[in-house]
Amino acid sequence: MSNEHPIDEDEIDIKELFRTIYRYKVMILFFVLLFGAASAYIAYFKPNVYQASSTVEVGLQKRGYGSNDILSMAMDPGVMTPDTEIEIIKSRFLAKKALEKVDFSHRYFTTRNFREIELYKASPFQVGMLKGFEVPFTLYGVDEKSYRLVVEGAEDEKGREWRYDKVLPYGKEIVTEHFHLNVVRNAPLTDESYHFVVYEENLPVGKVGVTQTSKFSTILKISYEDNVPLRAQEYTNALAEAYIQQSIEKKTKEATRKLDFIDKQLKKITENLKSSAVKIEEFKKGTNTVSLSSKAEIIIRQMSEAEAKLEEISMESELLNSLYKKIKKGKHLESLSVVGIGSGNAALAEQVKALQEAILKKKILREDYTEMYPGVIKLRKQIAYLKKNIIETIDNLRSSMNEKKQLLEKSIAKYQKSLNVLPADERMYGQLQRKFAVNEKIYSYLLEKRSETAIIKASTVSRNRIIDTALLPEKPVKPKRKLIVLVGLILGLVAGIALAFLRNFLDDRIKTEEDIKHLTKAPILGFIPHMKEDNNKLKVLISPKSAVAESFRNLRTNLQFMVRKDRSHVIAVTSTISGEGKTTVCVNLAAIMSIANKKAIVLNLDMRKPTLHEKFGLSNQQGMSTLLSGSTTLGSVIQKTEYENLDVITSGPVPPNPSELIQSELMEKVIEKLREAYDVIILDTPPIGLVTDARTLMHMADTSIYILRTGYSKKGFVQSINELSVLREIHGLGILLNDVKIDKHGYGYGYGYGYGYYEEESK
Known part of the structure; x- marks a missing residue:
């Protein structure tokens, strides 16, 4: 049978890893796309950062300790080192001198292609302000002589919210309770809106960097990063000039x-x-x-x-x-x-x-x-x-x-x-x-x-x-947009795979043959592929060349090795709970037996929730409940189906005491009597996880088939199989894995059984 070939455990782990990834491929792809879209959004809207750099040569001179004359004392600049000069360039003192030439206090912005861009000297208007610092203003161009000024949700010194929205003329001082400013137009306003903020202090917004070009070099590289390339160039040059002049x-x-x-x-x-x-x-x-x-x-x-x-x-x-x-x-x-x-x-x-x-x-x-x-x-x-x-x-x-x-x-x-x-x-x-x-x-x-x-x-x-003055930067040094998107895609892939393995770890449903083999030593009798939800429950008769029919043929072959040839074969079919496909397996197994010229009969012993009569369209007025209670005879409850060699005994009306009826001596006599007339007797038992009736019927059977459904049955259900396997009274216990998904290559999750050769016949 399928579980007898040797298996390399390491190989199984690798296969399981790829199976898990393949099983959750849609979720993983979703996370990759989600993280990729998020990173692309961040990369797109993250402002550009430009870097300008200049180089200066430092004339280092050591102190002349042996000279006390006035010339050496006057010419002595003191002890100078590259580290000292670097700190001088980074100092607030030098920044203050450089800021005299560069304006950071007036910030003008506009939105283009959904991104905020700072205009700096490219702003079509200039603002002079005496009051209202750090208040965000929005400006809309009306015509050549006027503009609309809007303030939304600003707060005054006392924490009170205030708003402003008026059309004003260019060049006129505007004095209100909250601000005092003047807007001068110096170019046409081409964008729909602009916003600006004026700060009271003129402070740089970027980062200054100073490094030696090499360990023993006296040349220093001064760099500055800013969102505006022109301002980065101007401030870098201003720092270099201030450094030369300050000494x-x-x-x-x-x-x-x-x-x-x-x-x-x-x-x-x-x-x-x-x-x-x-x-x-x-x-x-x-x-x-x-x-x-x-x-x-x-x-x-x-x-x-x-x-x-x-x-x-x-x-x-x-x-x-x-x-x-x-x-x-x-x-x-x-x-x-x-x-x-x-x-x-x-x-x-x-x-x-x-x-x-x-x-x-x-x-x-x-x-x-x-x-x-x-x-x-x-x-x-x-x-x-x-x-x-x-x-x-x-x-x-x-x-x-x-x-x-x-x-x-x-x-x-x-x-x-x-x-x-x-x-x-x-x-x-x-x-x-x-x-x-x-x-x-x-x-x-x-x-x-x-x-x-x-x-x-x-x-x-x-x-x-x-040595070299700063040039106008043409390309931004940050953000690295391609890198951000790539990192986002990788993070999405990692997150998706991690969540896939987490879901796989937390998911206690049976999905593969390996899940069963890791939990029990009971043999696996076969695998039943997924069947579409339709009214044709006898799939082996409707589509005899389908993968489903072939899987039942394989099951029939495996069952032949589990019974003596001179004796009728009683097969008990059970599951842990309802919904695992127990009745569907029973009718199709009986049908595949009948095709092989074996006379088969199916007994519906799930009297609490009978469904067998519905699959054949038969009456359920009498059946096993009336037979076991002595109300009817065996011959009267056997119903012929439209298929040759296939008979059925339905459950009959729901009795008040189904367990007592199944455990009666009459049940054994009925089975013995049916052995005389049929080659295969299939018992559709109640779920063993809900009632004990199935265990009684399994004692009477030559073979017991335990149904597990992939993606539905829990791994804990296998514990019931282990408990049954140690009972000597139960013979030929085996597992049938139902509802196995077959991929496009015709294989299940690596079960070693290929049904791809068989195609569904179109109706």
Whole structure:
């Protein structure tokens, strides 16, 4: 029989895997298409991301530790490494400088081919806003002079929802409770609608990347990703330019101002020095005085030092007074210089620097916004606050300088008294010498500072340079749409196969021959293919060349080996529950026996739910229930069918005690009597899983056929077969697998029986 050939377990597992995939192929295909469609949707609507990149060369220089001269100190840029430069480029400080050239605060969008596209500078209109930041506006073009502005579901600061929908003229400031803006048209509006958002802060929306081109290279690659290719190019170039300028901008500016100041002072001191030298020379010629006494030299030197300090304080005081007047006037403050005031006044220098930055920021904002813009208002308050602080600081510095001047003047007066007691010629010569020494000392000091400043200015020439500027990106780097769709299809395939195996694992219905073999050692007698639902229940007689007829012939052959040739064959057919095809198998098995010239009879012993008479169109007024109860004789209940060699005993009226009737001695006598007249006696028993009648009838049979239906019978039903197989009273127990699906090649799920040669005969 079919279950006697050797089987490779590994091969069965592989086959089962492919059978499971094939069984759920429609579901798997559905998941593949579903995930593919979802991934295609995501890939299509995901915005394009463009990347622009530029390269800069970093002029790295190590610190000259052995040099202490002013040239090396001025030229020394400090310790520079590629990692340091990378962090500088990524810093907020540099981004702030680059953002001065690129606008991220105004975002304009439209929809084309169902996708949202950002327009940037390609927007046909521009928006100036003083109020209403971060509110999404929708704009519809009406005509060349007007537009329709719509706001849906926005919330104010108190969380109250508000709406707006009006037709407005271009170029006119619109002031409402929630926003203050002006829309200027600069090109025809070709799309149906646009929407825009204006942010209060100008912040980049993409990601900046900085990498070394190689491990030991001094060339850095600056890249930036954005949804707008032009903006990506502009911001990348702005970063590179800001990087080149940031290292030299401040030093160059301060050095230039300091040089201007020193040159002015040198011009004055040079004239004073020349005048002092001429007066000393004339005095020497007129008085024949060559040198001073040691006491006079000490007094002169001390007075010279005090007067030099007094002169420095006077110069600083003059600068402070000039700065004070300019702050008070409030004009050209961005060009103020604090050089020459003194190294101890760092706080004032920082305040002036902060004031200048605030003034420059305000100027930049005023190019796009009015004085009502919140950012401008904030800067205006900051400027006023810084002016007040600077004036207070200058007042404090002037008070401190006045105190120093008074102390120095007292010291000079004291030295002057000591000098007055000296002879007149020596005293006069000492005064001239003192003035010359003071002027000479200041002149030397200014020359030294000018040299230092000139060297520092020269050293601010950048060693960095831009190698390649960013080009306009032509193709997006993200998203990888083909990859997204491919991943979606793969995920769909994986999900579909996983769900298929999960369903197969959770599905406890019998589907294949292997399911039975894994659960029981009972032999499999055969397989019955799926029969179409129609009224022709005797398929073997209606279509004798069909796969169904051939499967019953195979079953008939297998049954011949299970009975003695000189004895009638009693076959009990049962199942676990109704609906597994028990009665259909009985009538077709009897029909295939009759074709082989064997006289066959079918007994319908399923008295609780009889259906046998319906298949032959016979009366059910009397039958097994009346026979076993003694109401009728055996001969009167046997009914002839239209088919030769095929008789039937129907169930008869439903009795109140079918179990007692089946278990009576008369049942055995009826079977023995029928053995005398028929070659094959088929008992259509009740389902064994519902009542015990079938087990009684199986004791009387030579062969017992247990029906299991694929896709319907549960694997737990096989437990009943195992229980019956250990009973010695039950003979010839075998399994018949019913309703097997045959694929297009004529095979079932790998059962090894091919019925493809046989075709259904058309009626």
